[in-house]
Structure formats: C-alpha cells, structure tokens
Amino acid sequence: MHVLVVHNRYNSAQPSGENNVVDQEVALLREAGHRVEVFERRSDTIADRSLLAKAAVPLLVPWNPAVRSELAARLRTERPDVVHVHNVFPLLSPAVLAACADADVPAVATLHNYTQVCPPGTLQRDGKPCTECVGTTPLPAVRHGCYRGSRLATVPLAVSLSVNRRRWWSGVERFFCISAAQREVLVDAGMPAERLVVKHNFVPEPAARRTGEGExxxxxxxxxxxxxxxxxxxxxxxxxxxxxxxxxxxxxxxxxxxxxxxxxxxxxxxxxxxxxxxxxxxxxxxxxxxxxxxxxxxxxxxxxxxxxxxxxxxxxxxxxxxxxxxxxxxxxxxxxxxxxxxxxxxxxxxxxxxxxxxxxxxxxxxxxxxxxGFSPAVGLARLEEGYRTAIAGRSGGGASPPPSRNGNAGSRWGIRAGRDGGST
Incomplete structure (x- = not known):
C-alpha cells in the first residue's frame, strides 16, 4: 500500500513516546514493502519564528488553511491509498482532514491520548482523574486553565475541540485506540463506536534483554x-x-x-x-x-x-x-x-x-x-487490517469493521484500583 503519515512532531527537548511510535510504525511498514511518505510539522521550529509569528500560533490550532491547501495538493499529485493521521497540534490542525476530503483519500487516525474529549488530553485536573468535559462542551477546561495552568492557553484547544468534533467523527474512516480502556471512554463520550478499534502500540525487538536479576x-x-x-x-x-x-x-x-x-x-x-x-x-x-x-x-x-x-x-x-x-x-x-x-x-x-x-x-x-500482543509482527498485522478496512469503506467495498476488543476496560471511565493484597 501507499501510505502518507501526517504528524506534528513534539519538541525534541522532551522525550516523546508518540514521536517514537510514529517513527517505529513508518520503519515497520517500509520494511514490509509498503511505500510510506511523511507530511509533518515540527514544534521545534516555533522557537525560530518572529514574535508576530509566534503570537499567531494559537490561531492555527483550530484551523490552518495553508496546511489544508498544501496537503490537498500533495494528495492529488501523489494519490496515496490512505492517510494515517497522528498528532495535529499545534501547527497542522484538523484542516488535514479537510484536505483528505478534498482529494477523496480515506483517513485513519491514531488517538494517542484523550484530546477528542479533553482539551489537554489528560483526563486529569489537580492530580486527580477528571471527566468534567467528557460528553459536553469544554468550558470547564477553560475555566480551570487545564492546559499549562493557563486559561488563555487552553482556549485554542477548547475551540478546536468544539468546532472540529464532528469533522473528526465523520472525516476519519477508522480510529485506532491504543487501549480498550481508552476506547471505552471515547465511546461513552459519544464517539462513533463502529469507527473505533483497538490497536495497541507495538515495540521493536530490543537489542538487550535481562539476563540476570537486575541492578x-x-x-x-x-x-x-x-x-x-x-x-x-x-x-x-x-x-x-x-x-x-x-x-x-x-x-x-x-x-x-x-x-x-x-x-x-x-x-x-x-x-x-x-x-x-x-x-x-x-x-x-x-x-x-x-x-x-x-x-x-x-x-x-x-x-x-x-x-x-x-x-x-x-x-x-x-x-x-x-x-x-x-x-x-x-x-x-x-x-x-x-x-x-x-x-x-x-x-x-x-x-x-x-x-x-x-x-x-x-x-x-x-x-x-x-x-x-505487542511484537512488530502483531503491530504490522493490525496496521494493515485497519488500512484495508478504511480503503474498502471509502471505495464502497462494504467491508464491515473489525470486531472491537474491549477486554477488561475497567469502569465507565477506565478507572480501576490495582490489587496490593486487597480488593479491586
């Protein structure tokens, strides 16, 4: 398959598991013989912008029209089979979905966190689980300043969630949830269950494995x-x-x-x-x-x-x-x-x-x-399955969605106590 991966890379000064996942999936697909290209922005570049350009970045969070035009043109030229969307914050925006629709290319998206229902994506406030914005408007997040402790910084995320909610839900053929617990929260929040499938992240075979008792x-x-x-x-x-x-x-x-x-x-x-x-x-x-x-x-x-x-x-x-x-x-x-x-x-x-x-x-x-459950072979099979289903769905192939794998997803919000000699 011909796959275009869309990702806004996080700042390199901080470790990013999400960046690692994207890089590992790209390498895995290429090793399997698929043609994979990348459309990306890098948050590192924000520091090099002028003061005026830096001030304009929050305005791009809900919608970046230049990205829509650039990506749509590339899609029309290259005609990939499927677009795989990862992170779009802060420089890409959900305009990438409009570009996919413009070029009539099916999109899948990996949900690495909870930004579909929570502006900062953490489902946490003041060190405790919080679902105040789940299934409703994100005004509580603004009131509490949930992103970086700032009401002003939270506004672009809250606006993006509000105005783009339906675009996400209708513009993506398949959402990859990275756990059953995450999927349960999103389904309970009203996201279309038939488009949400569990695809755990895989981990490459490590160069080193434990041989002794550990240090x-x-x-x-x-x-x-x-x-x-x-x-x-x-x-x-x-x-x-x-x-x-x-x-x-x-x-x-x-x-x-x-x-x-x-x-x-x-x-x-x-x-x-x-x-x-x-x-x-x-x-x-x-x-x-x-x-x-x-x-x-x-x-x-x-x-x-x-x-x-x-x-x-x-x-x-x-x-x-x-x-x-x-x-x-x-x-x-x-x-x-x-x-x-x-x-x-x-x-x-x-x-x-x-x-x-x-x-x-x-x-x-x-x-x-x-x-x-988490080897490269398992990860590749689940990626390919999701891509094929998305392509068939857009082309009218009538493929039914893969069965969801809820497993033991915990309580309504995925919260479950662990066992430490006591009860769950």
Whole structure:
C-alpha cells in the first residue's frame, strides 16, 4: 500500500513516546514493502519564528488553511491509498482532514491520548482523574486553565475541540485506540463506536534483554506530576525509612519536576537521577532493571515504557487504572498498585524486589505477553487490517469493521484500583 503519515512532531527537548511510535510504525511498514511518505510539522521550529509569528500560533490550532491547501495538493499529485493521521497540534490542525476530503483519500487516525474529549488530553485536573468535559462542551477546561495552568492557553484547544468534533467523527474512516480502556471512554463520550478499534502500540525487538536479576528499580519517563513522580518519591522515602529494598532507584528523564527530583536525589546512595537518556541508553537501562515503575496518576491511554519492559523480560509495577490494567497481568507479569496511594506503591515495589525467583517468573511471563500482543509482527498485522478496512469503506467495498476488543476496560471511565493484597 501507499501510505502518507501526517504528524506534528513534539519538541525534541522532551522525550516523546508518540514521536517514537510514529517513527517505529513508518520503519515497520517500509520494511514490509509498503511505500510510506511523511507530511509533518515540527514544534521545534516555533522557537525560530518572529514574535508576530509566534503570537499567531494559537490561531492555527483550530484551523490552518495553508496546511489544508498544501496537503490537498500533495494528495492529488501523489494519490496515496490512505492517510494515517497522528498528532495535529499545534501547527497542522484538523484542516488535514479537510484536505483528505478534498482529494477523496480515506483517513485513519491514531488517538494517542484523550484530546477528542479533553482539551489537554489528560483526563486529569489537580492530580486527580477528571471527566468534567467528557460528553459536553469544554468550558470547564477553560475555566480551570487545564492546559499549562493557563486559561488563555487552553482556549485554542477548547475551540478546536468544539468546532472540529464532528469533522473528526465523520472525516476519519477508522480510529485506532491504543487501549480498550481508552476506547471505552471515547465511546461513552459519544464517539462513533463502529469507527473505533483497538490497536495497541507495538515495540521493536530490543537489542538487550535481562539476563540476570537486575541492578535497580527504574523510572523512565517525563518528570511531571501526572506521571506519578512525586508519588514515587514519597513511596521510596517510606521504603528507605524501613530499610530499603536492596537496590537503588534510577530515575531517567526530564520535565517540570527536574529540579525537584535532582534536589531530592542529591547525596543519596539509594537514588540516582541520570537525566535524559538517548534511545540506546534507555534500552540498556531497562534490561538491567529488577522492575520498571509506572505510577501515573492520570489515566494513561497506553504505557509504552511498560511494554518496553515486557520486551526485555522485566516486570512492571504500574498504577491500577487506565490502560495499565489491560497491559500488566497483575501478579503474573507484574504488579498493579492502588492509584495515588504511596503505601500501596511501596508495598508493590517491596514485593517485586523481595523474591528473585518470583521476579524471574514474572519477567518470563512479561516477555511472553510482549510476544503475543505487542511484537512488530502483531503491530504490522493490525496496521494493515485497519488500512484495508478504511480503503474498502471509502471505495464502497462494504467491508464491515473489525470486531472491537474491549477486554477488561475497567469502569465507565477506565478507572480501576490495582490489587496490593486487597480488593479491586
């Protein structure tokens, strides 16, 4: 197939799992013999713009007419079979969907977060799950300043969500949800269920897999409140006060809490803050882990670092809500802690590090889970299936949508407590 991938790349100063997913899917499709081209914008370029051009960027968030014209012309010239849309914020905008309609090319879209129903895409406010805008107008997000703590910065996102809602729902043949938990939230919010299918992100076969018992507990990701970094620090302090777990905590990443994490870890033997690692370093540090910790307080739509750990044969300790519930087989391939509870997180870390034999069994189960559900072969098959269905639907082929895979999606909003010696 001939595929055109549309993506607004996130700022390179911050690690982006979404950028990685796009790059990996492009490489996978090309290796399989498909012709893949990319239409992109880069958020890095905003810094080089004039002050006037920078001030105009928020106006482009709901609609960028220049992008519509440029993309439509390219589509008419190149005639791809399908357009695969990823992120359109802030420089592309939903105008890419109008371009697809102009050129009569079917579009599919991967939903990497919850921006279809929540302006900042997090379903979180003040460190707690929030669904105030789901299924209704996004005025609460503006009132609370949910994007970057600013009402003014939230307005373009709220406007885009409001004016483009129907364009998204009618202009995309297939939405790829990256978890069943995410799909359930979106269906409950009114999105067309027949267009929403679950396609988990895949992870390439890692160059390194765990061979021994591991050397550390690892947090790898953005240093932000929503990722549970402060929760982890509290839990680790409680473990340290009780004598520790015998291995240090390694924290890799950057973000708003970087200075706080650096100050907290300074002078300690049981914590190492290593800053931002490149992809090769990330793969190596995962493979040397006793466990990877993902204590997010927001409802993760996926959880790439958890699957990367699985691929390396490393169990995860993750928050028992959102997508983690379907990714981590609790007690088999990892442990789920009660969301937002430092004692539960500390208990799970203690359990996963206390018994090397059980930890090895969990690592083997995690690897098997990866092979069965998140390998490149599985990812390619699901991509191709989605593309074929979208192409057939636009051409009048009458193909019925693939069956949805709801799995155990949790409660109405994908919220489920994990088990830590208690009930869910």
């Amino acid at each position: 550390h507990v690892l947090y790898l990701g953005r240093l932000a409140e929503a990722k549970g970094v402060r929760l982890l620090m509290t839990a680790w302090d409680r473990l340290a006060a009780a004598g520790g777990v015998g291995v240090p905590l390694v924290i890799a990443g950057t973000g708003p809490l970087e200075q706080e994490v650096g100050a907290w870890s300074a002078g300690r033997d049981d914590v190492r803050y290593v800053g931002l690692y490149d992809p090769a370093q990330c793969r190596e540090v995962i493979a040397r882990s006793v466990a990877v910790v993902a204590p997010s307080t927001w409802l993760e739509a996926f959880g790439l670092v958890v699957v990367e750990a699985m691929a390396a044969g490393v169990p995860a300790v993750a928050a028992g809500h959102g997508a983690f519930v379907e990714l981590v087989q609790d007690g088999v391939a990892g442990l789920l802690h009660r969301p937002g509870e430092p004692d539960s997180l500390a208990s799970c870390i203690r359990r996963v590090t206390a018994d090397p034999s059980r930890n090895r069994d969990m690592g083997r189960a995690a690897r098997l889970r990866y092979e069965q």
